[in-house]
Amino acid sequence: MKAKKSRLRTLRTVTQWAMFLFVAVLALVKYLKEIGVVIPLPEISLHAVCPFGGVVTVYEFLATGGLVQKLHSSALALMVIGLLVAFLFGPIFCGYFCPLGTWQEWIGKLGRKLFKKKYNRLVPRAADKYLRYLRYIVLGAVVYQTAVTAKLVFADVDPYYALFNFYTGEVAFTAILILIAVTLLSLLVERPWCKYFCPYGALLGLFNLIHIFPVRRRESTCIHCKKCDAACPMNITVSTGDAVRSHQCITCHECLSGLACPVEDTVIVAAGKGGKQA
Ligand code: SF4
Ligand code: SF4
Known part of the structure; x- marks a missing residue:
């Protein structure tokens, strides 16, 4: 039983670290190349490896055959893979792969030390129950606004993009503020962005109702x-x-x-x- 426990925990920890470092390196390489540093690594935009980018560009793709500004066709492929995996196992992207989820978990470890048993039990149950549906409103608003403007509107408020690009000067101030708020809230509540706001988590969460395993x-x-x-x-x-x-x-x-x-x-x-x- 103990060996099984450590294998499962190790698998999750390694996956989370690997994904976090992968995204951090992609963002850093892109930034360094943009400022003229020569590195023997390909330049890949974070938008190219974001499955949520595929979700917000579906309308544009179906309506015009094109993609929303800044997005890549790889985002559509990742979206399809993400949805198929969610149909089998649920939102495993959130539990094992999402670097923003991992970031909140790491901050939460500090919060757990500070607030002990009160940690993650601070939001009144009655409010918490309704707040958890907020993320569906965010999902609807982001998909609608992206369809109407054909622009990547979510980037201006996206803490995930801000987390890996805050030093580049290309992140909107609102996204930085939201990242700071999410980080501070993570000291009190486990994964506040995932629980209340994340539009991709909202979409993947729906697969919990039907997934196979x-x-x-x-x-x-x-x-x-x-x-x-x-x-x-x-x-x-x-x-x-x-x-x-x-x-x-x-x-x-x-x-x-x-x-x-x-x-x-x-x-x-x-x-x-x-x-x-x-
Ligand atoms: S809910 Fe959103 S932020 Fe949280 S782990 Fe899932 S995709 Fe990442
Ligand atoms: S119920 Fe879901 S979110 Fe909660 S511990 Fe189990 S797998 Fe994780």
């Missing part, structure tokens, strides 16, 4: 210790349902047997329909 809990072996609930960064109550179908799950797998759950083969990833949903 959800997190499942076996009632027959569950000892109701609620360790799965305590481990969930998105405050999902895993311990009462048979399958996690919450639109907020980020497929981080922290609740699984071998990680949070102390009983073998009780919280698992498995195909199947039906049962009470968490």
